[in-house]
Amino acid sequence: MPAFFLVALIIALLPAASASAQSPVIDSARMQTAVKQSWTQAPPEWQTRLTQDETMAACSQYRNNPPRVVAQTIVAREKASIKYPADGKLIGDWKKGQKLAQSGYGGRFTDYPPRTENGGNCYACHQLSGGELSFGTLGPSLLEYGKSRKFSEADVKAVYDRIYNPQAVVACASMPRLGANGHLSIEQIKDLVAYVMSSDSPVNK
Numbered sequence: 001m002p003a004f005f006l007v008a009l010i011i012a013l014l015p016a017a018s019a020s021a022q023s024p025v026i027d028s029a030r031m032q033t034a035v036k037q038s039w040t041q042a043p044p045e046w047q048t049r050l051t052q053d054e055t056m057a058a059c060s061q062y063r064n065n066p067p068r069v070v071a072q073t074i075v076a077r078e079k080a081s082i083k084y085p086a087d088g089k090l091i092g093d094w095k096k097g098q099k100l101a102q103s104g105y106g107g108r109f110t111d112y113p114p115r116t117e118n119g120g121n122c123y124a125c126h127q128l129s130g131g132e133l134s135f136g137t138l139g140p141s142l143l144e145y146g147k148s149r150k151f152s153e154a155d156v157k158a159v160y161d162r163i164y165n166p167q168a169v170v171a172c173a174s175m176p177r178l179g180a181n182g183h184l185s186i187e188q189i190k191d192l193v194a195y196v197m198s199s200d201s202p203v204n205k
């Protein structure tokens, strides 16, 4: 399981704290300690990921349903993390993007030290092209995503932003922050944008 899912998953597994007097109270400090103690074998460069950043802490506090002002603060902070290609071109090679969308490599203990590039793991959550044998449904289907948006420049940028950092679009989004977390490079994100948004990509056939 990629490391970037771990903290979110552990939080999702915690019992819900409802208004009821019977509900367990979550001791955040104890939870953080338990997470840290569970991953002592994690490589040093992954250890920082065991500590929630400001956005994750706010999403945990409000159980992914932050009040408006908090949501706006999250979106503004996460927007500032997005880096764009120097030449301004957001569309790369869809064929490379297709391979990345199908690859779940990276972030698992068996992937360390890295033997190949990290993948985007998009099919774990989305349908993209029509021919794929299996795909997850946590995210919406992206079949004909570019075509249905007339391949507009604004939507190309929106897809780039979404892959780089989904929390720049939706506060406490369930999609991982693949660019902001350094899991994918700018070049890889361009290739994934091409897979979703090019007219010759199987996603739009």
Ligand code: HEC
Binding pocket: 101, 120, 121, 122, 123, 124, 125, 126, 138, 139, 140, 142, 159, 162, 163, 166, 170, 172, 173, 174, 175, 176, 178, 192, 196
């Ligand atoms: C862990 C599951 C997960 C993974 C992995 C994931 N996504 Fe998502 N994605 C979502 C969810 C859930 C949404 C809906 C909004 C939200 O909550 O983030 C979404 C939204 C989107 C949207 C916007 C859809 C719309 O309604 O306009 C795009 C585009 C997208 N994802 C592309 C990708 C691409 C490309 C990849 C691979 C690099 C990817 N996603 C990987 C879960 C995921």
